[in-house]
Amino acid sequence: xxxxxxxxxxxxxxxxxxxxxxxxxxxxxxxxxxxxxxxxxxxxxxxxxxxxxxxxxxxxxxxxxxxxxxxxxxxxxxxxxxxxxxxxxxxxxxxxxxxxxxxxxxxxxxxxxxxxxxxxxxxxxxxxxxxxxxxxxxxxxxxxxxxxxxxxxxxxxxxxxxxxxxxxxxxxxxxxxxxxxxxxxxxxxxxxxxxxxxxx
Numbered sequence: 001x002x003x004x005x006x007x008x009x010x011x012x013x014x015x016x017x018x019x020x021x022x023x024x025x026x027x028x029x030x031x032x033x034x035x036x037x038x039x040x041x042x043x044x045x046x047x048x049x050x051x052x053x054x055x056x057x058x059x060x061x062x063x064x065x066x067x068x069x070x071x072x073x074x075x076x077x078x079x080x081x082x083x084x085x086x087x088x089x090x091x092x093x094x095x096x097x098x099x100x101x102x103x104x105x106x107x108x109x110x111x112x113x114x115x116x117x118x119x120x121x122x123x124x125x126x127x128x129x130x131x132x133x134x135x136x137x138x139x140x141x142x143x144x145x146x147x148x149x150x151x152x153x154x155x156x157x158x159x160x161x162x163x164x165x166x167x168x169x170x171x172x173x174x175x176x177x178x179x180x181x182x183x184x185x186x187x188x189x190x191x192x193x194x195x196x197x198x199x200x
Contacts, residue, residue: 009140009190010157010178011052014147015060015068016042017172021147024096026109028089028117031063037199038064039071041173044197046072048175055139060084060146068173069144078144083130086146090117109148110166120152124162127153135184147172154178157187173198 016038020027034042049072057078059069062085069078092100092114100107113119130153134141145153151165157178158164170176170193177191 007180007184008055008137010134011049011054011140011142012150012154012176012178013045013049013068013072013142013144014150014170014172014174014176015062015064015144016045016071018064020094021172025094026087026089026092026096026100027064027146028086028093029062030093034064034067038172039067041198042068042071044199045173045175046074048197049074049142052142053140054142056137056141058084058141058143060086060144062086062146065144065146072144074142074144081130081133081143083126083133084143084145084149087123087148087152088114088117090114092117108166110152110163120162123149123152124156127156127162131157150176154189154192158189159187169193171195171198 016034018027018032018034018038020032022035057074058081059065059078061080061082069075110120127149147170151168151170152162154168155162155164173195175194179188179190180186181188
C-alpha cells in the first residue's frame with residue numbers, strides 16, 4: 001500500500017557547520033556562528049528546500065540555527081520555538097567525547113545525560129512536547145534545529161526510547177523528513193541525514 005498523499009511531513013534541517021561542530025565539541029547553549037563552509041552549505045540547503053510546500057517554519061533560538069534558516073531563505077517566515085534548542089550539556093559544554101570519557105569512562109550522552117545539564121528524560125520530554133505540537137498543526141512543517149535534540153526527536157517520533165537517537169547520526173547541514181505511512185498512527189522516517197548538497 002502506498003503512502004497517503006494527504007498526510008503532512010515534518011522537514012528537518014540541522015544547522016550548518018560551526019567551528020566547534022567541526023572538531024566535535026559539544027555545543028549546547030554556547031551561541032557560536034557558522035563557519036564560511038557552514039554558510040555556503042546553508043545556502044545550498046536552501047536550494048533544495050525552496051520547492052517545499054510548508055504551512056509553518058520553526059526555528060531554534062540559537063544563532064547557528066537562525067543563520068542557517070536565513071541563508072536557506074526562510075528567515076522571514078520562521079518563528080522561534082524554544083523547545084528546539086540543543087541539549088544542555090552542563091559541565092560537558094565545549095568538551096569532546098574523548099575528553100569526557102577520560103573523566104568518565106564509557107560515557108554516552110544518549111544513555112547518561114550531562115551533569116549540571118539535561119538528563120535523557122528531560123530532553124525526551126522536550127521532544128515529546130515538540131512532537132505533540134507538530135502533530136496538532138495543519139500542513140507540513142519545516143524546522144531548523146540541532147543534532148542531538150533532533151536525534152532524540154526522531155526516536156520519539158517513532159515511539160522509541162530516546163537512547164535510540166545514538167543510532168541516528170546527523171551531519172551538519174543535513175536534511176531529513178519525518179512523516180507517516182498509512183495514517184497518523186503510523187509514523188515513519190522517510191529520509192535521514194541527506195547531505196548530497198553539502199560540500200566537503
